[in-house]
Amino acid sequence: MTRLWNDPAAFADDMVDGFVRANGRWVRKVTGGVSRSTRSPEPQVALVIGGGSGHYPAFGGLVGPGLAHGAAMGNLFASPSAHQVEGVIRASEQGCGVLLSFGNYAGDVLHFGAAQEAVRQAGIDCRTVTVTDDIFSAPPAEAERRRGIAGDLTVFKAAGAAAAQGSPLDEVERVAIAANARTRSMGVAFTGCTLPGAEEPLFTVPDGKMAVGLGIHGEPGIDLTDIPSADGLAELFVERLLDPAEIPEGAAVRGGRVVPILNGLGSVKNEELYVVYARVADLLEVAGLTLVDPQVGEFCTSFDMAGASLTLFWVDDELERLWLAPADTPAFRTGSMDTSALESVTADGGEAAEAELPASSEESRRAAALIAQALAAVRDLIGEQAAELGRIDAIAGDGDHGIGMQRGTVAAAEAAAALAEQGAGAGSLLARCGDAWSDRAGGTSGALWGLILSTVGSHLGDTELPTPDAVAAGISAATGAVMDYGKAAVGDKTMVDALVPFADTLADRVGAGESLADAWKHAARAAAHAAEATAELMPGMGRARAHGAKSLGTPDPGAVSLALIVERVHPVLAAG
Template sequence: MTRLWNEPENFADEMTDGFARANARWVRRVSGGVTRSTRAEEPTVSVVIGGGSGHYPAFGGLVGHGLAHGAAMGNLFASPSARQVESVARASEQGKGVLLSYGNYAGDVLHFTEAQDKLRADGIDCRTVTVTDDIFSAPAGEQEKRRGIAGDLTVFKAAGAAAAAGYDMDGVERAAILANDRTRTMGVAFTGCTLPGAAEPLFTVPEGRMAIGLGIHGEPGIDEVDIPSADGLAELFIERLLDSAEIPDGVSVEGARVVPILNGLGSVKNEELYVVFDRIATLLEDAGAVIVDPHVGEFCTSFDMAGVSLTLLWLDDELETLWRAPADTPAFRTGSVDTSAQVERDAIDDSVAEEVIPDASDESRRAAAVVVTALEAIVSVIDVNAEELGRIDAIAGDGDHGIGMKRGSHAALTAARSSHSNGAGAQSVLASAADEWSNRAGGTSGAIWAVILRTVGERLGNTAPVTAAAVADGLDGASTAVMDFGKAKVGDKTMVDALVPFAETLRQRVGSGDTLAVAWSAASTAAQDAADGTADMMPGMGRARSHGDKALGVADPGAVSLAMIAAAIKDVLPATSGL
């Protein structure tokens, strides 16, 4: 388990600060992560990678010559926010465009895509290549649904080397796609990992058993078997990864050149890995493959998880050149890098512009005070229930929902109080809260709650009359916006399963003449009933989708937290004025 931390909610920020100070030769701290501290004399396409913290050397450890130009580093096991990604991308961009690359997780896709849209709106050529190497997270014919694990390294390396070689944006994107198409990974675990401050690991494996198909965010495995010998594990890896369905198009194993990467996930020692690799090498050679530049060590970890993954990158001539190209980063170095042509970068201005408060009516300012009171209620209920939300999230997910909701709600309240004290109306207060919830929480829930708050604010405005109908319209709009944004629908076992009945009930009751407090009470009950009902559903989206039956019988944490929040706000509405 992790032992050294101050306040758990500050762990990621403090870790990033310390990492940047310890590796100033390669990186410098910017808002949202790190960027290179030097630049080449001639500008290139910039490769910006990222994801949640807790996976070192991914992601900051892979920033440097021949690899990434910047890394957006989110909270523990949570995607960086759109603002963090945008900040790192702008600090890393050199005028030749930005390629974003990251593991294929719902929260990462939401936030990186939002950042990409903002960069494109400013005329920056921005592309995305998601990593989808994990063979257990979706069938072979649905590779676009697979998550990214240790295979991140091969894709990042191909893209970074292509950029360093002077490829244009089309070429860098093509190289990254090719590397992803030719990369496959399988992982196993013997014990789960423990987040800083947590009393228990995110999942457990019975004594003498091994979980197969785990994720790198503390997600439990998809299957369990008895712990094999080192040779037995090697044989399992090779059997699954050399299955005909997993051999990339255009590759014939006999005579193929392959890079094997045996990755320790946190607590398995290198000595053990070498024992496993000895048998892996024999099996690959027996199958007729030619081993090229193998790597054994830690490349994508999960805190203290005792686990191992094997990645195979099937080479062609171009990929072999890119893989062997020199790289010099804090955690990954290969070949000889000529640093004489690199120069110190100018100072980077990543300061946040001072908030501009639009004019607001007195009525809207009174409504803004109600918003602050509601956020206070949200913070209180999340603080009390954060540990339980994390517990149910860990059953089939990554266990970070409670931490993310706590960070997000606290940041939203602080921002709302500041805006309100400066005379902001309802829309401006909700917009400030939305931005900070997304920025501090990251992850899927951070993005979704930002959409909810921002949409409600847009419907309320800063000068229009604030009525029960306006609130109901705002939440109805938020329900639609969340489904459009995250692509989830009722029945997918997500927050949407509670949000939709809540919004529909509120709209119907307000439309029939109920006061907001009465209508909200009925809607809160509908949300709670719907959240309870998610226990009987199979997940259709998110990280839990890969775990099928493990999620059955447990309510969705996003739906549960929404119902908690609805109930908490219900209790403060009768005591407020202005709505």
């Protein structure tokens, strides 16, 4: 069973976060999943794979040089949406066309198909090869109806290697089709699995029994037997996979070459797999096959389901060469991959080297330096207050507001110092600090603070003197943007409850002719009162509603942090 989660509804998102945090060398987070964090000097056909989550290393673990370019990562055991797939395609394609490949399941076919249509209409050449390796999911005569299980890997690897060597889309598609036609798998299971937070297992296998052909989402198998010995399981695997009806066209048992992939589904461990593999290897060799680069481990799992599958990839010379080509991904590394020529790409897919800073005026640079000072002060303040903000948030939320704000302000202050040093104007500095804050903090508050900084920045520009009017107008515009983005109004117990009175007071006071520092002081006071008053409100939106009763009497952490920040900025403005 699955034991570790925070909010079961957020499990897949949390997982992708952690996956990207741990594997930034290979992947970056994009809309709908992950895409490579590096790019080869020459553009390539982009291989985009994907499917539901819960099958690690499928699918994000297979993204990297020599394998996939991106992976759409759906919810647990659920296809990614067309929107997600499209997001990953757009982040991954390099002008040479896109090959989509995924296991043959109805939901995936639907959503990947819709995404393919959408990007084709945008002029991107996009093809699809579905993986159909599970011999028990349909008879040989209807092989195109079969499901995809651990054989995914052979199709992805062949296509990824072809793309890496610069083959055009026609060729990449051809080898993917050829690899799928030469891949056969069968699986068995001893237990089901329980998804995060579920009361009941998603499916079960009776104690001491083995379900033959059970799918990786619990699709019914063909037989229920006693659990055999390790050798007995090896014999079952090999007997079924060497059935003459399952030998791919153009392949032969005697004198043939196969890559055997013995895959654990979660709780059958490596030691057991190796005991089974010893006999699998014997039986295949005795049948006359030569074994190429065997794989024993976890390649396509079903959470912690106890089970295993054997895949045979019947290689010819071309497929063997593609299989053995180097690859370097979070979960699959083979050969000696030369990564020296790779370039890093940023979260938005552009080159990591930032675009050059626009020309800036002396006065805008002076304002930028002041903003950098303010952001450093804010970082220190939030560092001190993070625990308290987390405590308030934990009463009704998930308690991560403090840490999110801390991540965001640390990133923004760092970026600001560097940009001020490089001579950025106020507008560019704020815009890029907003990106840094949002990227690093994640979550809703990160996105909203990113929006605030970049909206204000676009009102200030890099050459104009940042007048009090421009600042007030920028903050009013940012307030509107936050309300749009967050779909929140005053009274919903969010940051908006403090932001609106802050923006309004600032605009009024500046309009009445006060200095920016004085106007800011009054506005900050209004924000503080409003933040305090959120303690009397019930949350008005979404998931937070369920926690309404708990949060009554406690102010909204987003409103509190906004009030603290604007208060802290005042002395910097006054001194500047």
